[in-house]
Amino acid sequence: MMTQAMQVVILVLVALGATLVVMVRGRVRQVVALSAYGIGLAVLFFTVQAPDVTLSELVVGAVALPLILLLTIARVRWRR
Amino acid sequence: MTPAQRRAIFLIAMAGLAAFVIWGISGLPGFGRYPGPYGPAILKVAEGQTNATGIVSAVNFEYRGIDTVGEEFILFTAVVGMTVVLRKLRGEPERPAIEEARERAQPAGGAGVRAAALAFTGPTALIGWWLATHAQTGPSGGFQGGVVLATAFLLVYLGGEFLTFQRLSPVDMTDAAEAIGAGGFAAVGVTALVLGLPYMDNYLPLGKAPGAVSSSGTIALISFLVGIGVAAAFIQIAGELLEQTMLVREGGG
Amino acid sequence: MAYFPYLVAAWILACGLYGLATNRDLIHQIICLIVVQSSTYVMLLAAGYVTGGIAPYFSDVPGTPKAVDPVVQALALTDVVVEAAVTALLASFAIQAHKRFGTLDPQDLAEFKG
Numbered sequence: 001m002m003t004q005a006m007q008v009v010i011l012v013l014v015a016l017g018a019t020l021v022v023m024v025r026g027r028v029r030q031v032v033a034l035s036a037y038g039i040g041l042a043v044l045f046f047t048v049q050a051p052d053v054t055l056s057e058l059v060v061g062a063v064a065l066p067l068i069l070l071l072t073i074a075r076v077r078w079r080r
Numbered sequence: 081m082t083p084a085q086r087r088a089i090f091l092i093a094m095a096g097l098a099a100f101v102i103w104g105i106s107g108l109p110g111f112g113r114y115p116g117p118y119g120p121a122i123l124k125v126a127e128g129q130t131n132a133t134g135i136v137s138a139v140n141f142e143y144r145g146i147d148t149v150g151e152e153f154i155l156f157t158a159v160v161g162m163t164v165v166l167r168k169l170r171g172e173p174e175r176p177a178i179e180e181a182r183e184r185a186q187p188a189g190g191a192g193v194r195a196a197a198l199a200f201t202g203p204t205a206l207i208g209w210w211l212a213t214h215a216q217t218g219p220s221g222g223f224q225g226g227v228v229l230a231t232a233f234l235l236v237y238l239g240g241e242f243l244t245f246q247r248l249s250p251v252d253m254t255d256a257a258e259a260i261g262a263g264g265f266a267a268v269g270v271t272a273l274v275l276g277l278p279y280m281d282n283y284l285p286l287g288k289a290p291g292a293v294s295s296s297g298t299i300a301l302i303s304f305l306v307g308i309g310v311a312a313a314f315i316q317i318a319g320e321l322l323e324q325t326m327l328v329r330e331g332g333g
Numbered sequence: 334m335a336y337f338p339y340l341v342a343a344w345i346l347a348c349g350l351y352g353l354a355t356n357r358d359l360i361h362q363i364i365c366l367i368v369v370q371s372s373t374y375v376m377l378l379a380a381g382y383v384t385g386g387i388a389p390y391f392s393d394v395p396g397t398p399k400a401v402d403p404v405v406q407a408l409a410l411t412d413v414v415v416e417a418a419v420t421a422l423l424a425s426f427a428i429q430a431h432k433r434f435g436t437l438d439p440q441d442l443a444e445f446k447g
Contacts, residue, residue, distance in 0.1 A: 004334070007338075008334070008337065011337060011338055011341045012341075014341060014345070014375070015341045015344050015345065018344070018345040018348045018349070018368055018371075018372075019348050021348075021352075021364065021365075021368055022348045022349065022351060022352035022365060022368065027358070027360055027361070030360075030361060030364055031364070034364055034367065034368075037368070037371075041371055041374070041375075044375070045374075045378060045409075048378050048379065048382050048401070049382070049386060049387060049388040049400075049401045050378055050388065050401070050406045050409070051219035051388055051390075052136050052137075052219045052220075052221060052224065052406055052410050053374070053378065053406055053409045053410050053413065055211070055219065055224040055228075056223060056224050056227065056410055056413040056414055057374075057413050059224065059227045059228055059231060060227060060413050060414060060416070060417045061413075063231055063234075064227065064230075064231075064314060064417045065367065065417055065420060067234065067318065068317065068318075068321060068417070068420060068421050068424055069360065069363070069364070069420075069424065071318075071321040071322065071324075071325050071424075072321065072360065072424040072427060072428060073360060074325050075321070075324050075325045075428050075431075076360075076427070076428065076431040076437060083355065086354065086355060087354075087355050090350075090351065090354040090355060094347060094350065094351070097350075098343065098347065101343045101346070102340075102343070105336055105339040105340065105343065106336070108336075108339060108380065110335030110336065111334065111335050111336065111337065111338050111339070111379055111382060112335075112382050112383060112384035113335075113383075113384070114380070114381055114382060114383050114401075114402055116402070118402075118404060119381065119401075119402035119403065119404060122403060122404065123389060123397060123400055123403065124397065126403075127391060127397070133390060133391045133392035134390055134392070135389040135390065135391070135400075135403045136389055136390075136403045136406045136407050136410065137407075138403075139403050139404055139406075139407040140407040140410065140411065144404070144407060144408075147408070147411070148407075148411060151411040151412075151414075151415050154415050154418070154419070155414070155415055155418045158415075158418035158419050158421065158422045159418060159421075161422050161425075162421055162422050162425045165422075165425045165426060165429055166425050166428065166429070217392050218390055218392055219388070219390060221410070223410055223411060223413075223414045224410075224414075226414075227414060227417075310414060313418060314417070314418075317418065317421045320425070321421070321424070321425075324428060
């Protein structure tokens with residue numbers, strides 16, 4: 001029963017997070033929203049009994065992807 | 081086409097797609113009522129056949145090895161493509177890193193960020209290594225281990241030591257490591273062919289106890305190679321982007 | 334509750350597609366592509382869940398109790414890591430486009446043909 005309640009809460013949070021990521025304006029803010037969305041996804045994967053995928057999503061979604069995107073944003077900011 | 085028109089057309093098309101998706105979802109068994117024969121069949125025989133207790137890694141590297149080879153080569157191709165796209169174009173001077181470091185007032189972060197980043201490098205490298213070599217015993221595996229290992233290298237850059245990061249991961253070494261990872265994986269499969277077995281059969285000794293570090297034959301070896309390959313790929317990605325951001329100056333082109 | 338995770342996955346897909354279609358910045362589009370890919374992970378993992386099952390690792394549990402499906406977890410796992418590499422490739426395309434044309438607006442970029 002507890003597991004089910006947790007899963008429902010996390011699913012709602014993930015849906016909200018996806019909406020936020022798409023609606024936010026500004027590049028750096030979007031990257032921060034994507035990072036939070038990645039952490040929410042990792043918690044969701046944990047409640048569905050998948051620790052492997054949780055590990056991967058945590059490292060990729062909260063570290064590797066924001067790093068790549070922030071470096072790209074820094075690179076294209078020069079001529080603006 | 082104005083944005084309002086574009087949005088209207090998109091919403092109409094989206095309504096059609098949503099109808100199809102919901103029709104498809106209604107045909108699935110409910111959440112938590114997984115009926116399929118494939119999953120329980122693998123769970124029953126996996127531990128007996130491969131002496132591995134991490135069933136997900138066993139599926140990844142043995143029962144579905146061909147799919148994983150494909151994914152590994154997607155990774156490889158993406159990194160190669162990135163290196164080719166971001167090559168030095170005509171008219172773009174590239175300053176050596178020493179000049180760059182002398183000019184910028186390092187470090188950009190405070191002392192706390194530097195200390196934290198450099199203190200966490202060791203444990204992160206250890207955890208990444210442990211994950212990559214223990215695929216058969218628990219929730220570990222080549223892919224996670226490789227990414228965590230790459231993060232250890234990136235922490236060096238985040239601590240403000242860009243020069244050390246460049247020296248620790250020269251392009252030749254990461255290129256070679258990635259080739260070893262991807263090529264080694266394919267080579268393990270081809271060796272099985274040479275020995276007269278089907279492609280990527282498990283031909284190394286299986287070990288005595290299920291779940292020990294030395295058991296499960298080719299699964300441990302493949303996971304280690306994949307860990308090295310993935311770590312090298314991510315270090316190279318970060319290195320290329322950092323080079324673009326910090327070293328390349330605007331020229332012609 | 335029986336179909337709630339699948340509906341959430343469909344909603345995430347719809348959000349990502351909306352962001353892709355109505356946008357004026359290449360980097361924003363890359364991020365929306367990441368959101369679209371994550372909807373497939375949610376769908377995959379929800380399809381393989383067994384109520385009351387444990388994670389498929391048997392190193393500390395005697396026997397083989399009821400466990401969730403390991404195949405979809407294997408698929409989602411490799412997917413997550415490969416997505417990051419493909420995003421890096423797309424980002425490098427964005428950098429080159431900015432270098433050549435000076436703009437990251439897909440509407441203006443579409444006018445450069447050949």
